[in-house]
Amino acid sequence: MLRLALVVVPLIAFAGCQKENPAYCMDNPGKQGCPPDAPSGGPCMSNPDCTNTPGFPVCDAMDNGGTCVLCTANDHALCTGTTPVCDNHSCVACTRNDDCGTGGLCLPSGACASSDNIIHAVSTAAGMDVPGCGNPGTECKLERALTEVTASKNVIKLDDAGPYTPDTNNFVVNVNVTIDARGAVLHHKADNSPVLMINSDKSVTLFGGTIELAHGTNGDGIQCAANATLTVDTTTLQFNDESGIDASSCTLTVTNANIHDNSKAVGTTFFAGIEALKGTLTISRSKLVSNKGGGITVTNGTFVVVGNMFLSNGDPMANAGGVSFTNSPPGNRLEFNTFANNKSTTGIAPGIQCLVAGFKAQNNIVWSNTGNNPTGVQVGGTCVQSYSDIGPPAIPSILGIDDGTNISSNPMLIDPTMDLHVKAGSPVQGKAHATPADLMGIASQDIEGHPRVVPADLGAYVVPAQ
Numbered sequence: 266m267l268r269l270a271l272v273v274v275p276l277i278a279f280a281g282c283q284k285e286n287p288a289y290c291m292d293n294p295g296k297q298g299c300p301p302d303a304p305s306g307g308p309c310m311s312n313p314d315c316t317n318t319p320g321f322p323v324c325d326a327m328d329n330g331g332t333c334v335l336c337t338a339n340d341h342a343l344c345t346g347t348t349p350v351c352d353n354h355s356c357v358a359c360t361r362n363d364d365c366g367t368g369g370l371c372l373p374s375g376a377c378a379s380s381d382n383i384i385h386a387v388s389t390a391a392g393m394d395v396p397g398c399g400n401p402g403t404e405c406k407l408e409r410a411l412t413e414v415t416a417s418k419n420v421i422k423l424d425d426a427g428p429y430t431p432d433t434n435n436f437v438v439n440v441n442v443t444i445d446a447r448g449a450v451l452h453h454k455a456d457n458s459p460v461l462m463i464n465s466d467k468s469v470t471l472f473g474g475t476i477e478l479a480h481g482t483n484g485d486g487i488q489c490a491a492n493a494t495l496t497v498d499t500t501t502l503q504f505n506d507e508s509g510i511d512a513s514s515c516t517l518t519v520t521n522a523n524i525h526d527n528s529k530a531v532g533t534t535f536f537a538g539i540e541a542l543k544g545t546l547t548i549s550r551s552k553l554v555s556n557k558g559g560g561i562t563v564t565n566g567t568f569v570v571v572g573n574m575f576l577s578n579g580d581p582m583a584n585a586g587g588v589s590f591t592n593s594p595p596g597n598r599l600e601f602n603t604f605a606n607n608k609s610t611t612g613i614a615p616g617i618q619c620l621v622a623g624f625k626a627q628n629n630i631v632w633s634n635t636g637n638n639p640t641g642v643q644v645g646g647t648c649v650q651s652y653s654d655i656g657p658p659a660i661p662s663i664l665g666i667d668d669g670t671n672i673s674s675n676p677m678l679i680d681p682t683m684d685l686h687v688k689a690g691s692p693v694q695g696k697a698h699a700t701p702a703d704l705m706g707i708a709s710q711d712i713e714g715h716p717r718v719v720p721a722d723l724g725a726y727v728v729p730a731q
Contacts, residue, residue, distance in 0.1 A: 277569075337351055348365045384414065386410040489515035491515065492515070503525050506529050516544055518550075541566045551573045553576070564591045571602070575588065613636065614645030616635075626650055649667075691728050704721060713727075
């Protein structure tokens with residue numbers, strides 16, 4: 266019987282080479298690349314051995330003598346879209362340009378743009394203004410690059426620091442495009458126009474770059490027209506006479522932005538860092554600082570404002586301090602933000618002014634904002650404030666917007682006029698009303714990328730450990 270066993274085992278192993286799954290999986294249930302009903306057999310030797318294993322079509326001959334897996338570094342056809350890279354037999358997002366092949370770009374979504382997708386632009390006189398430009402060595406001017414965009418060649422990379430200045434008044438985007446502006450500066454040419462104009466019905470992603478110094482009427486950093494979709498990631502918008510971004514019936518998403526010192530025009534008409542009329546605004550992990558017309562204003566639009574800091578926005582004559590929301594439809598969110606040293610005119614709360622029926626804001630810090638209101642009230646309007654640190658003073662009971670869960674304790678900001686990090690031992694630590702499900706997606710990290718966990722802290726910054 267022993268002699269028989271010695272003969273049979275090699276035969277099973279040999280037969281297993283033609284199967285889709287190695288015997289290794291039988292001995293190690295749950296191993297990456299092994300389905301739960303793995304049949305017995307020997308290791309795979311090539312991809313055809315894995316054809317009957319749904320989801321694991323690639324044979325990694327170096328893994329335990331041959332294991333069927335989802336992908337390898339050299340064989341990753343199933344890794345597409347926002348997970349184009351194979352890492353440890355799993356498809357993941359790219360994190361650097363090197364993940365995307367020679368001349369490729371890693372996009373904010375985690376997807377790759379190959380060299381064939383990219384149009385190169387430069388700010389210098391060497392930039393070409395001829396059809397077909399855009400390859401290394403024949404770089405376009407940015408205005409020309411915007412006319413070279415096609416369905417397959419739809420990423421523009423700005424190859425130098427600039428400043429990029431258009432030949433006409435401003436840069437007009439009339440195509441669906443992604444613009445990699447990392448390290449570049451964009452200006453307009455003529456007064457009374459924005460730097461960047463996103464036309465109606467277009468879908469645009471801008472990542473990196475600085476948009477600045479628009480002057481005069483319509484002197485916004487970016488204007489986004491009706492039914493356009495604009496995604497802004499890791500971009501600075503600064504020193505524009507009107508708003509950093511003016512969005513009208515636009516779907517606007519902003520992440521990791523620095524929006525400061527806008528509304529610089531002389532006079533008594535003030536503009537917010539972001540002004541949204543109708544449409545949808547989603548903003549997270551961004552800093553809005555010293556925008557004279559307020560941090561954000563939304564009128565008749567939907568807003569999701571999570572994990573941002575609002576510092577020194579507004580003016581004693583402005584109609585908004587930190588944020589102002591008016592007559593918004595359902596579907597809104599205002600959570601994990603920090604407001605300090607914002608200012609507003611009489612009758613307007615300098616921290617949060619919110620006139621949205623049936624809406625509740627929560628998990629915010631609203632502290633030491635000022636204005637022309639002699640009572641020092643921090644929040645106003647009809648929106649209920651919940652699980653937040655608000656003061657001084659606490660929300661006056663006459664307003665009827667305190668649901669009884671708020672505190673009014675010094676949050677121990679490092680400096681309410683300059684630095685809104687929170688000191689260790691702050692009373693806001695662990696005070697957020699949030700389940701693990703609430704801390705997924707847009708609320709999963711603080712403004713600096715630190716993970717939020719239950720019990721979560723109030724405000725934009727996770728409190729450091731003592």
